[in-house]
Amino acid sequence: MKLKKSIGLNIRWHRRIGLSLFFMIIFLALSGFALNHSLGLKLSNTKLSSDWLLSWYGLEQAASDGFELNSGDWLYQAGDNQLLLNQQKVAQCQPPLLSVVEIEQQLLALCNDALVILTAKGELIESFTQLQGLPADLTGLIAQNNQLYLRGESGVQTFDTDSLALAPSNISLLPVNSAPTALPESIKDHLKEQEISSSISIETLILDLHSGRFFGSAGVLFIDIVGLLLCILSITGLWAWVNNQRYRKE
Amino acid sequence: MLKPTLKALLLIGTVLLTSLSSPLVSAKGVYQSGPDFIAEAFNQPPNKATLWLTNDIREQAAEILGHPLAGLRVRYHQLDNKTAWILEEIGKEMPITIGVVVAEGKIEQVKILAYRESRGGEVRYPAYTRQYLGASLTHNNNLDQSIDGITGATLSVWAVNKVAALALYYHGQVINSRDPS
Numbered sequence: 018m019k020l021k022k023s024i025g026l027n028i029r030w031h032r033r034i035g036l037s038l039f040f041m042i043i044f045l046a047l048s049g050f051a052l053n054h055s056l057g058l059k060l061s062n063t064k065l066s067s068d069w070l071l072s073w074y075g076l077e078q079a080a081s082d083g084f085e086l087n088s089g090d091w092l093y094q095a096g097d098n099q100l101l102l103n104q105q106k107v108a109q110c111q112p113p114l115l116s117v118v119e120i121e122q123q124l125l126a127l128c129n130d131a132l133v134i135l136t137a138k139g140e141l142i143e144s145f146t147q148l149q150g151l152p153a154d155l156t157g158l159i160a161q162n163n164q165l166y167l168r169g170e171s172g173v174q175t176f177d178t179d180s181l182a183l184a185p186s187n188i189s190l191l192p193v194n195s196a197p198t199a200l201p202e203s204i205k206d207h208l209k210e211q212e213i214s215s216s217i218s219i220e221t222l223i224l225d226l227h228s229g230r231f232f233g234s235a236g237v238l239f240i241d242i243v244g245l246l247l248c249i250l251s252i253t254g255l256w257a258w259v260n261n262q263r264y265r266k267e
Numbered sequence: 268m269l270k271p272t273l274k275a276l277l278l279i280g281t282v283l284l285t286s287l288s289s290p291l292v293s294a295k296g297v298y299q300s301g302p303d304f305i306a307e308a309f310n311q312p313p314n315k316a317t318l319w320l321t322n323d324i325r326e327q328a329a330e331i332l333g334h335p336l337a338g339l340r341v342r343y344h345q346l347d348n349k350t351a352w353i354l355e356e357i358g359k360e361m362p363i364t365i366g367v368v369v370a371e372g373k374i375e376q377v378k379i380l381a382y383r384e385s386r387g388g389e390v391r392y393p394a395y396t397r398q399y400l401g402a403s404l405t406h407n408n409n410l411d412q413s414i415d416g417i418t419g420a421t422l423s424v425w426a427v428n429k430v431a432a433l434a435l436y437y438h439g440q441v442i443n444s445r446d447p448s
Contacts, residue, residue: 108337109362136339140339141337141338141339142338142339142340143338143339143340143341143342144338146301146364148297148300148301148353148364148380148381149301149302149342149353150300150301150302179317180315181342
């Protein structure tokens with residue numbers, strides 16, 4: 018009678034654990050199968066293209082707008098804080114790219130944390146950062162009568178690109194020279210290609226889902242618990258079989 | 268008295284929470300602004316100056332850094348034979364902003380002004396940066412003093428070493444151009 022009760026309890030828990038792990042066991046088996054045959058299935062060659070999956074992995078999405086220069090070239094920002102002139106990387110600065118002006122054979126780009134000074138051909142002269150004294154509240158660049166002005170929430174200042182000297186200015190109602198516009202399709206396509214080629218493979222995604230890493234530390238812990246429950250499941254299964262044999266003999 | 272099972276559960280919970288929250292502890296931050304660093308380095312206001320990076324300088328600087336140099340000019344502050352430089356170098360992924368003061372061809376101060384990596388921020392501690400005091404440049408453009416590394420911060424240590432050597436090299440260029448003899 019005691020043995021029958023023990024078998025019943027054991028079977029009940031075996032059933033509960035088995036049912037709760039049903040989907041996880043199927044998923045782990047299928048993802049393990051896919052990883053085992055990753056070469057044959059060419060999973061490492063297939064790249065992710067879903068925007069939300071890429072952003073989940075922390076990969077920046079391709080830029081959609083930028084500043085068109087007088088020459089017809091485009092200055093814009095892409096992932097990894099890169100500032101690009103057409104398809105050439107010219108500097109690094111934090112997004113967003115707020116304003117761009119061309120003045121005396123120089124190209125100035127105001128980013129979130131720095132004012133990037135480039136030659137007309139896009140060669141980096143230097144970056145003037147907030148750490149070096151660039152005001153943090155700037156909103157735009159204005160070029161007027163060969164003088165550069167920085168517009169900020171606290172007012173307008175003149176800026177000398179050689180000495181990096183700033184001085185308050187009384188000039189008001191200056192319009193910001195330019196605003197970002199949509200990038201041409203050719204640049205967007207190039208960015209998309211670059212983004213996909215440096216993207217995450219399906220193999221990595223499946224591996225991260227299989228190990229739980231996709232959901233960070235909590236996901237890994239969850240998979241650990243599933244593994245532990247699978248061990249308990251096999252023990253309760255074995256225990257049920259042994260007890261059942263004993264019960265039949267009795 | 269707590270039951271042994273409850274004690275064990277509490278212990279496991281504490282270990283799990285500690286291990287899960289450890290990646291959140293980061294050394295990121297801005298520790299001093301450039302103007303404050305310069306003001307602290309000199310007794311009286313120094314002269315602001317610009318070093319234009321000629322092809323020769325760029326070549327040597329690239330050798331020191333181990334990669335091509337970005338930018339055509341670099342700012343520095345000078346008072347007599349003392350110069351102060353604020354330079355950036357990437358540790359693992361993000362730039363580290365480092366202030367270096369050089370006097371008479373030897374390093375007088377190294378200070379981490381901004382650290383943006385999530386790990387390796389131990390390089391900002393004075394116990395580490397003090398090692399650079401008195402270091403000068405060998406004829407191969409290396410530091411003449413050995414610098415003890417920090418476990419887990421190797422890339423940041425390399426970045427500080429490179430910047431210290433670069434500041435010494437720039438200092439030499441500035442002083443030599445002023446006094447060719």
